Structures are given as structure tokens and as C-alpha cells.
Amino acid sequence: MESKTSAIGWVDDNLERLSNDHLTIWNYHEPSWREYKSARWYVERLRAEGFAVEEGSGEMPTAFCAKWSNKANGGKAGPVIGGYAEYDAIPGRSQAAVPYRKPRAGVSKYAAGHTDPHSGLGIGALAGFLAAKYAMEKHGIAGTLVFLGEPAEKMCGSKPVHAAKGYYDELDAAISFHPHSFQALSNGCFWDTHSAPYWSRIYTFECNEPETWQSQQSAAAVAHLHSAARAPGAIDAVCLMYTSSKYLKEAMLPHTGSWSLNEFIPIAGLAAADNIAPVLSQIQYSLRAPDIEMCERVFAVLDNNAAHCAAMTHCSMESAWITKTRAGLPNHAMAELTFRNFELVGPPRWNDEARTFAREIQKNLGIAPMDDPFAPETQRLSPPWEAEKSFRAQLPPWQKNLAADDYVEYTWHAPTVRLYVSRPTLVPPNPGYRYPDWCRYAMMGTPACIDPMWSTAGKVIGATILDLVTDRTGLERARAEFRERTGGGVGGSRWVSPLLPRDFRPPIHYRWPEYVSTVRGEEWTIPTEKKGTA
Incomplete structure (x- = not known):
């Protein structure tokens, strides 16, 4: 031609x-x-x-x-x-x-x-x-x-x-x-x-009321009770989520089918002081599995884990989809x-x-x-x-x-x-x-x-x-x-519709790795090493 x-x-x-x-x-x-x-x-x-x-x-x-x-x-x-x-x-x-x-x-x-x-x-x-x-x-x-x-x-x-x-x-x-x-x-x-x-979901843990962890306990009549018990907080929440889900990973799906589950922690506590409960953490899970039913099964376990980890660490928890493909x-x-x-x-x-x-x-x-x-x-x-x-x-x-x-x-x-x-x-x-x-x-x-x-x-x-x-x-x-x-084209009897809703908010607002501009110049989110610095 x-x-x-x-x-x-x-x-x-x-x-x-x-x-x-x-x-x-x-x-x-x-x-x-x-x-x-x-x-x-x-x-x-x-x-x-x-x-x-x-x-x-x-x-x-x-x-x-x-x-x-x-x-x-x-x-x-x-x-x-x-x-x-x-x-x-x-x-x-x-x-x-x-x-x-x-x-x-x-x-x-x-x-x-x-x-x-x-x-x-x-x-x-x-x-x-x-x-x-x-x-x-x-x-x-x-x-x-x-x-x-x-x-x-x-x-x-x-x-x-x-x-x-x-x-x-x-x-x-x-x-x-x-x-x-x-x-x-x-x-x-x-x-x-x-x-x-491929499905991915992010879990956000917040410890917004650490003072209510043991509200009846008072070590001294001063503000900032350094000797009082501290709420576990958001770092503990994300660590528990990571470890508990890792322990259960081999039991989530059969040992066949070429599936994988990976984690990413974009936020871990915001570098809180030693006597203050970390207030915010996030963990993202990304799953490759052979079919949609398997994806549903794994995320049912993860959702359950997240709710319990939040309860154990005096945190609230929210989850949001990053993506869901067919x-x-x-x-x-x-x-x-x-x-x-x-x-x-x-x-x-x-x-x-x-x-x-x-x-x-x-x-x-x-x-x-x-x-x-x-x-x-x-x-x-x-x-x-x-x-x-x-x-x-x-x-x-x-x-x-x-x-x-x-x-x-x-x-x-x-x-x-x-x-x-x-x-x-x-x-x-x-x-x-x-x-x-x-x-x-x-x-x-x-x-x-x-x-x-x-x-x-x-x-x-x-x-x-x-x-x-x-x-x-x-x-x-x-x-x-x-x-x-x-089964008849879009909308047919065997057609699978998009798994995200039409009003889905794209996950652009999370703390993804990126380049940033500072007075030091353009850097990766992990600062670039300069000559003469450790």
C-alpha cells in the first residue's frame, strides 16, 4: 500500500x-x-x-x-x-x-x-x-x-x-x-x-487526640505531661499494618498464579518529638493478581487489618483507592x-x-x-x-x-x-x-x-x-x-465496566516522590549529596 x-x-x-x-x-x-x-x-x-x-x-x-x-x-x-x-x-x-x-x-x-x-x-x-x-x-x-x-x-x-x-x-x-x-x-x-x-489502596492513620489515650492518668499538674503514658500513635499503626499483613501474606492467596503484593510508606510520623505521639502515617498496598475475585479477597483482609491496627494504636483510619484495573x-x-x-x-x-x-x-x-x-x-x-x-x-x-x-x-x-x-x-x-x-x-x-x-x-x-x-x-x-x-459490545452481557466511579478523584495529592526546587537548587525528595558534605 x-x-x-x-x-x-x-x-x-x-x-x-x-x-x-x-x-x-x-x-x-x-x-x-x-x-x-x-x-x-x-x-x-x-x-x-x-x-x-x-x-x-x-x-x-x-x-x-x-x-x-x-x-x-x-x-x-x-x-x-x-x-x-x-x-x-x-x-x-x-x-x-x-x-x-x-x-x-x-x-x-x-x-x-x-x-x-x-x-x-x-x-x-x-x-x-x-x-x-x-x-x-x-x-x-x-x-x-x-x-x-x-x-x-x-x-x-x-x-x-x-x-x-x-x-x-x-x-x-x-x-x-x-x-x-x-x-x-x-x-x-x-x-x-x-x-x-492491578489494584492499589492507601491507608492513612491519624492520631489526632493523643491526650485521650489514658485520660484519667495524671503524673503532675503541669501541661505537657512528660512522665505520662504516650499514645502509640501513627508510626506504631503503620508498623503494625506492615508486619501483620506481611505475616498473613502467604495465606491470602494460593501459592500459584503469579501474584505479588508490595508496600510503599510515603509518610511515617512526620518526625515527631520523642515525647509526642506521631500524628500521621500512610501505607500503600499494590497487588497484582490473576483475577478480580482474588483482588477483592486480598483487600478484604487488608481493610480488616487496617481497622484493627488503628484501634490498637489510638488512631483513626481512612482508606482510598489509588487504582483498580480490569x-x-x-x-x-x-x-x-x-x-x-x-x-x-x-x-x-x-x-x-x-x-x-x-x-x-x-x-x-x-x-x-x-x-x-x-x-x-x-x-x-x-x-x-x-x-x-x-x-x-x-x-x-x-x-x-x-x-x-x-x-x-x-x-x-x-x-x-x-x-x-x-x-x-x-x-x-x-x-x-x-x-x-x-x-x-x-x-x-x-x-x-x-x-x-x-x-x-x-x-x-x-x-x-x-x-x-x-x-x-x-x-x-x-x-x-x-x-x-x-456479549454485545460496551454494556454487553460479558462486558466489565470501569472499576472506578466516574467522579473518582485522581490520587495526585499524596506525597509521591518528586523533584523539588529549594534555595539549594533542584533536588530529589532525598537531597542530592553535595561535595564536602556527609
Whole structure:
């Protein structure tokens, strides 16, 4: 198709500019809910490209919703195709783009860094949508492109909010792209086994009336009774919550199904004086579980634990959802259509510059540098139906979903494909060896290593969009499968509605890690060490 040739050529023609764009986002390395610079960059870029952009979509300051339409064929706008950028980084993963372990200069070594990387995810998706837009204008193809900014993916944060507030309702189809996470699915698409639910809840403990802990006891007729018993307070509450839930963790779900429960303590007492009860603490729990029923079971236990921990420590307790996602819904028609375009484009190809950088990593780790340091699986295509066999071999028959990602929200509003493209992955020197994570992070910020990944994704996405807006038979096949799987489409008998209410307040107001500006300069929430200081 001539329009596909135009889209693929656009990515090649703009490769240098897009590579610089990727480094811009990579160098911002902003964490979840605090991606201010990254979101602003996308908003400005999309407006410059002719998109109408809503900033702060879904009441989320670092989210956006951009739309562009090309009317043809008598003024009809054509199908509506959705996609998105992510741009959040992970705290504690700071790494410079060098072939040895070195945190980024100028920030705390505990600052955020791009790992998957979402910097490449976002630029790859953007490249695909801009390439499709170029081809649609050049060849007079009707259609509407909706490109969303999705912050806080590492918390599965924004997509459940956008879904609940109706941002996906108009989509005819959607494309979700991610750098590869599974070796068996290096360059391909999910088939049947999509991502599982991810639920997260935060518990807040407050000790607002410590004086009533033992109100009848009086050690002396003075204010501030230093010798009186002190209420346990909020630190004890969060410690009890952590330990009691940890003790019960192995009993919450069966020892199968690949589930995980993790904790984060954003506030622990506010550094109270030694004789004053700590007044405030918080703990967040994040759960990946194979199905919604399991999520409900775990959080029933956690809610019960929190109420008892509050009672034991003379605190009040409030709980609030951070996120609740559904399980991903497959669509074979979308996967087949997208994989055909992957066959047209081919897998990523790394040049000598990339291999030289990878060999330097190996050399610095005491590993004999290899002629080709990149894994062969990442340099060939993975047919979705073949990769599916690898997933099923490691899962119990009853488990239908694995891992977690909030792209699943799109799958319940329109036929959606989950595209994976290989990022550079090093060959282990012997079976069972695992490279330090910094190796991967360093390659993510090195253009020769990471550009083949996102540029390949951009070409596949652009070509797939063009199929969706020109091949009405292919799009209808995907929509028919969506209706069949949901029992009639949105609102059908097997459709699962958003798990958050439409008036949900996005959790942007909590004490998430972020960069702050002080008289000392811009710092991470953990101060940056200065020369000459401890």
C-alpha cells in the first residue's frame, strides 16, 4: 500500500529529530504523577503538529488528550483510532548512559530513571501516530486520531481514570505498544494471555487526640505531661499494618498464579518529638493478581487489618483507592492485522555502534565481549500464536491473565492490540546469569541501542493505523470479535465496566516522590549529596 510506504518513510526521514525527542524525555526522568516537563513537552509538540489538545484530562495535571481529524469522502471523518504515550520513570533507578554503573550527575542516586523505557514507549507511539497523520494527509485518507498522555503507568494510574471518565468511549480501535518484557514475545503481539488486574489502596492513620489515650492518668499538674503514658500513635499503626499483613501474606492467596503484593510508606510520623505521639502515617498496598475475585479477597483482609491496627494504636483510619484495573481482553483480529505489518517492517536491527557499547558493558563486568552481544530472540519476529504456547506452558490452566499493565482499560472500550517490540537485551555468558539492571538502563539512554526499538514500533503502529482507517473489512472483523467477547459490545452481557466511579478523584495529592526546587537548587525528595558534605 502506497500510504504505508509514505508512513514508514516518514519515520526514517525524521529519525534524527525523533531520537533527540527521545533523549529529551529520557533526561527529564520524572516519576509517577509528577511528569510536569514531559507532559508539557508532548502537549506543545502535538499542538505544533496540528492536534487539538486538552491539558489535564481526567483531572490529572500531567495527562492530556489530543485529537486530529482528516475529513474525506464527502466530509466524513472516518474511523477513530486511539493510542497513547507514557513517560513516567521509576524512583531509585538513576543510571547515566555509560557502559558502567554510574548514577546520573546532578541528582540524588535515588532519583528516578527510565527502565522499560517509557521514554521510548512514548516516542515510538508518537512516531507512529505522526507517521499515519502524514500519510493520511498526503493520500487523502479520512480518519480521526486520538492520542492520550497517560501518566503514572508504574502505578497503573491514569488509564482507569480516563476509562471511567469516558475518554475511550468514541474509539473504534486502539493500539497499545510496550518495549518487550517477555523473551518469548520479543517482537509480536499478545494473543490470549493479556495482563491481569492491578489494584492499589492507601491507608492513612491519624492520631489526632493523643491526650485521650489514658485520660484519667495524671503524673503532675503541669501541661505537657512528660512522665505520662504516650499514645502509640501513627508510626506504631503503620508498623503494625506492615508486619501483620506481611505475616498473613502467604495465606491470602494460593501459592500459584503469579501474584505479588508490595508496600510503599510515603509518610511515617512526620518526625515527631520523642515525647509526642506521631500524628500521621500512610501505607500503600499494590497487588497484582490473576483475577478480580482474588483482588477483592486480598483487600478484604487488608481493610480488616487496617481497622484493627488503628484501634490498637489510638488512631483513626481512612482508606482510598489509588487504582483498580480490569483484566485484559484479547482480540485476535487486531493481533493478526498488526503482526502482518510487523512482517512488512521487520524486527529491530542494531548497528556496530550499538554492539560496541554493549561489548563495553560486558568488558566492564569481566565478561568476554561477544561478536553479537544481543540476544537472537530479540532480532527475529515472534508470531503471537507461537508466543502464546510459551505463556501457557508456565501457567496453570485456570489462569487467563499474567503480569499487570493498565493498557487493559482500553481493551474493554474498543478492540485493542498489545504490541511488543524488542529493546536491546544482552546474551548471558552462561545459563542462569543475570546482568545487573543498570546495564539495561544505560542502553535505554544510548541512541544507537534504543532508537531501533522505538523507530520499529513507530513504523508498525503507523502502518496498522492506516489499515484500520482504510480496510473497513479488517476493522469490522476486529469490532465483531470485540462484540462477541463482550456479549454485545460496551454494556454487553460479558462486558466489565470501569472499576472506578466516574467522579473518582485522581490520587495526585499524596506525597509521591518528586523533584523539588529549594534555595539549594533542584533536588530529589532525598537531597542530592553535595561535595564536602556527609
